[in-house]
Structure formats: structure tokens, C-alpha cells
Amino acid sequence: MKKKAKVNASILIIGNEILSGRTQDTNTSTLATWLNSIGVRVAEVRVIPDDEVTIIETLNFLRSTYDYVFTTGGIGPTHDDITAQSVSKAFGIKYQIHKEAFKILEDYYEPGKFNDGRKKMAWMPENANLILNPTSGAPGFNVENVFSLPGVPSILKSMLGGLTNRIVGGEPIKSLTISLRTVESEIANSLTKVQNDNTDVEIGSYPFFHAGKLGVSIVIRSADQSKIDNCNSQILKFINEKKIEVVDR
Amino acid sequence: MKKKAKVNASILIIGNEILSGRTQDTNTSTLATWLNSIGVRVAEVRVIPDDEVTIIETLNFLRSTYDYVFTTGGIGPTHDDITAQSVSKAFGIKYQIHKEAFKILEDYYEPGKFNDGRKKMAWMPENANLILNPTSGAPGFNVENVFSLPGVPSILKSMLGGLTNRIVGGEPIKSLTISLRTVESEIANSLTKVQNDNTDVEIGSYPFFHAGKLGVSIVIRSADQSKIDNCNSQILKFINEKKIEVVDR
Numbered sequence A, B: 001m002k003k004k005a006k007v008n009a010s011i012l013i014i015g016n017e018i019l020s021g022r023t024q025d026t027n028t029s030t031l032a033t034w035l036n037s038i039g040v041r042v043a044e045v046r047v048i049p050d051d052e053v054t055i056i057e058t059l060n061f062l063r064s065t066y067d068y069v070f071t072t073g074g075i076g077p078t079h080d081d082i083t084a085q086s087v088s089k090a091f092g093i094k095y096q097i098h099k100e101a102f103k104i105l106e107d108y109y110e111p112g113k114f115n116d117g118r119k120k121m122a123w124m125p126e127n128a129n130l131i132l133n134p135t136s137g138a139p140g141f142n143v144e145n146v147f148s149l150p151g152v153p154s155i156l157k158s159m160l161g162g163l164t165n166r167i168v169g170g171e172p173i174k175s176l177t178i179s180l181r182t183v184e185s186e187i188a189n190s191l192t193k194v195q196n197d198n199t200d201v202e203i204g205s206y207p208f209f210h211a212g213k214l215g216v217s218i219v220i221r222s223a224d225q226s227k228i229d230n231c232n233s234q235i236l237k238f239i240n241e242k243k244i245e246v247v248d249r
Helices: A027-037 A052-065 A083-091 A099-108 A116-120 A153-166 A184-197 A225-241 B027-037 B052-065 B083-091 B099-108 B116-120 B153-166 B184-197 B225-241
Strands: A007-014 A040-048 A068-072 A095-097 A123-125 A129-133 A137-143 A146-149 A174-181 A202-210 A213-222 A245-247 B007-014 B040-048 B068-072 B095-097 B123-125 B129-133 B137-143 B146-149 B174-181 B202-210 B213-222 B245-247
Touching: A007 A027, A007 A052, A027 A040, A027 A068, A027 A153, A040 A052, A052 A068, A052 A083, A083 A095, A083 A123, A083 A137, A083 A146, A095 A099, A099 A116, A099 A129, A099 A137, A116 B184, A123 A137, A129 A146, A129 A153, A146 A153, A174 A225, A184 A202, A184 A213, A184 A225, A184 B116, A213 A225, B007 B027, B007 B052, B027 B040, B027 B068, B027 B153, B040 B052, B052 B068, B052 B083, B083 B095, B083 B123, B083 B137, B083 B146, B095 B099, B099 B116, B099 B129, B099 B137, B123 B137, B129 B146, B129 B153, B146 B153, B174 B225, B184 B202, B184 B213, B184 B225, B213 B225
Parallel strands: A007 A040, A007 A068, A068 A146, B007 B040, B007 B068, B068 B146
Antiparallel strands: A040 B040, A095 A123, A129 A137, A137 A146, A174 A213, A174 A245, A202 A213, B095 B123, B129 B137, B137 B146, B174 B213, B174 B245, B202 B213
8 A cells, every 4th residue: 555644444343242331342442542653543433243244334335435444353263253254255255264374273272272163263264364463372364454353452452563564554643632720611712713723633622530620631633743833832822821720631 | 212122222422532542432331231221222333533524424324224323422612512513414403502401501600600612512403302411511412313412421421310211212131141261262162052043142252351360251132031041051051061160250
């Protein structure tokens, strides 16, 4: 992929356990933070059930819409792990034993412990590029712009380092946070003016409640540091005028 | 809405701060758990940016696809809070000062403190039904099958109690969790057989690492308790045969 100024991605969380509320997703935040650091903006996240038709249709939409798609979940050994077969069908390529993955898993387990359940984890889209798993052996896989990772947060995290050189990001997105001892309504009008004067910078306002006190964090995001600095000056100006205290957060 | 056997919903998380990884969403889990308790299954979650066109298009798709849509975020006083105007446009109804909401806010703030930023929070789709906010005054709103709630988790939570009698759920979804001292691959084949024999029950398998030990939680979900009990018996049977320990989780 050629280097572009703006590169985007979507995250597809596959798993009934997130939709039922049983499990709190944390992979979105992990992936988004990592992607930002390599110049990729997450444009959309979807959480869908372990349902083959839903996975195929959603994946085909996302992979044709965004530069990259990261799926999480559904690549383990049990019956509800259907991501690999669904990705294969979405791309219309064979779902079969991946020799390299099979070898990795065979080497990983003690002799006699490489059972049928574990062998299932070697089934993948034909010729998929593996994503190595330093934590628990079973690799993820990559087909074109789609990267399939496990759902277990600690394992997913451990696999990102090996992926960084396979993602071609755009200009890194920088951000600056200014935390204030105030409430949003006190700064809303002034902040709107700054945003209107700087339409190509993303300015967010987030109330917080920390150590027993209310506050607001203003987050300025852009690939251009000078634009961030310029917004920062404009914001500090009205903060000083309003005698609002800047705080650590 | 007439009582149906199955009622579904989608959750639309609106906010750049979730997509950047800065903020960890917890509202999905809160809403999903609450919805399950009143017989509503969450079928899909989407996270999208603070962008009017994206909000309108996504909302119009979701509200015509699912029984209910719950939006979170973007109803505060700052420039990046554009949910109310976007919902108005999605429905093609006027975005204007809501008299009842204005009165609530006017009464909530001390005299002289009801400034322009706060007045913005009274702007809503015409004739929207208010969702009262016992925590911080500013109400959410409901138009047809769409319910718009704030993004701050503690405030969102405090508003759900007042909503329960406005949602018509289906049969409550029951669930049973069996936690085991094993790994997924040891039970994968047996569990697949149970799932294949009980296709109308949802059986999930989730590895965990807790107090220094690996385990697997099997979650059985259905509206029919007898079906859950039946699966439970079949699972306990193979667990006994395999001499796998059941543990608390």
C-alpha cells in the first residue's frame, strides 16, 4: 500500500459475550491506541455476534470501505470460534489446514497434547499470512487488508508488536490534552469559537470526575503540531481571561 | 409495541474519544446487561465519530433494522455534542428548544447560572419524550424507538431505572455459567456435540486466567430454563467423564 496522508481502519469485535454484557471489551482501546501511534485512525467499530452470515457481510463492507480491518475474537478451538471460516468465505478462498500454522502448533504443544481442538486452530484461509503469537502459540492471520486477532486481551496485546511493520500508516496523529477545573458549560462558547477558527483540527471536550472534583479535559488532535500549538494558545488565552485553573489529570 | 417473543436492540456509541482509544467504553456492557434483564437482546453495537452525516446515516439504518436503538454520547453543552441535532435530522423533525427540558434545566441551576452552554442542552427534536436525569439535571430524549443517553457512565446508569417501563421486552434471556479448571481444546469436541444437539440454545466458551490459573467458562443462554437445564446436564456428564474440576469464578 502506498503511503497516504490519512490512513483509516475499522475494528470488528466478534463475540456474543460482548453483546450480552458479560464481557467488557477492552481490545478497541488497545487497538485504537496502537493504531494511532502508527498513524492510523480508527473510523468505526462494530460489535457483532458469532454468526457466519453477519460476519461475512459485515467484513465485506468494512474491508471495501476502510484501509485496514482488524477483527478480534473467534479464532480459538471451540464450536463458537468461526472467524477463520467466515473470513475464508468472505474472500471466497479455501478454508483448510495451514501448514505453517500446523507446524507452529505441533511444536508448541507437548507430544501427545496436540489434539483435535488444537488442530482446529490451524484451519485458516489458504495462504493467509500468519500473525505470530508469543503468548499462547496459536497464530492469528492476515488476508489482504484484514487482520484477525484473538479476543483474549493479553494475547492480542502481545501480538501487536510483530504487526507494526506490516501496517503502512499515514502521518502520526498527535494530541494534546488540557485539563481544567471547570464545567463544560463555562467554556462551551469560547471553545466553539476556537473550533470554528480551526476546522481542520479535532477538538473534543470531556467532563471528568476525579479525586472528588469535577473537571473538563479538552483534547486537541491533528497530524500537524503547529496547528495543535495554535489551538492551545487560543484556548489558554480564554482560560486565563476566565481565570480557570489548569490541573493535572 | 406489541409483546414479541424476541426483541432486539442496537447500541450506537457516538464519540471520537472512544475511537481514538483515549476513553474506554463501558456503556455497552451497562446497557447490554440492563437490556438482557428486561428481555431485550443486543444484536449489534457501532462506535462512530462525532460527524453529523455519519450519525444520521447510521441511525437511520439501525432504527429501521432493530426494535430499539440506544445512543450514548454527544448530548452535552459543547460544540462536539451534536447528537440532538443529528437525531432531529435523521427523523426529519424540527430541532428546537424543548419547553419541558428548558424548565427542568432552569430549575436545576442556581439563579444566574443557566448560561448559553446549558441552554443548548434544552435543544432537542420537537416533541421528544424526555428521559429524566437524576444525577446532573440535563435530560436525555426519546423519539419513536430511539433513546438518546449521555456518554458519562455514572449519569447514563442513573437514567436507566426511569426507562424500564418504556421498553417492551420479550421473554427474559436466562443464562447459566459453568466454570472449569481446564483448557478449551480439552472440551471442544464434547461441547460441539452438545451445541449440535441443542441448536436453539446459545453456548459460548470463554477462556479465563484468574488467581494465577487457567480455566474456561461455559455460558448457556436461552429464554427457556428447561433447555438450559438440559444442556447443563449434558455438559456435566462429559465433565464427569473427563474428570474435569468445576470451579467458582
